[in-house]
Amino acid sequence: MTRDPPLTSAFPAASPPIPEKHPVSDTHHGVTRSDDYAWMRADNWQAVFRDPSLLDGRIRAHLEAENAYQAALMAGTADLRGKLFA
Structure with a gap:
């Protein structure tokens, strides 16, 4: 019996x-x-909802880092997302 590799192996090392x-x-x-x-x-x-530029810079920096991390993880799914949401 073979085992599938863990799902995490499908994601880039980020x-x-x-x-x-x-x-x-x-x-x-x-x-x-x-x-x-x-x-x-x-x-x-x-x-901040009315004017996002008012968000504290430390909070903004962390949110941008989280968004970049998510983008790196999901980069390999661009074709699939295109098919699913076309």
Whole structure:
């Protein structure tokens, strides 16, 4: 019996972007929780919807890195996507 190679072998060797950790602690009702990625939540998110240039540069850089990673992973599927969505 042969085994198929794992699905990950079909994707190029690309490393996902790793967001920086900046822990923020918050206490509500006596329960404290820590959020390492609170910095990625834009407090001005409503304004950002109206004007994306207002997004914090660190958040934008990480989102662009995630988009580039996704594009690298999916590059080999361009022909298939063209057939599926033609």
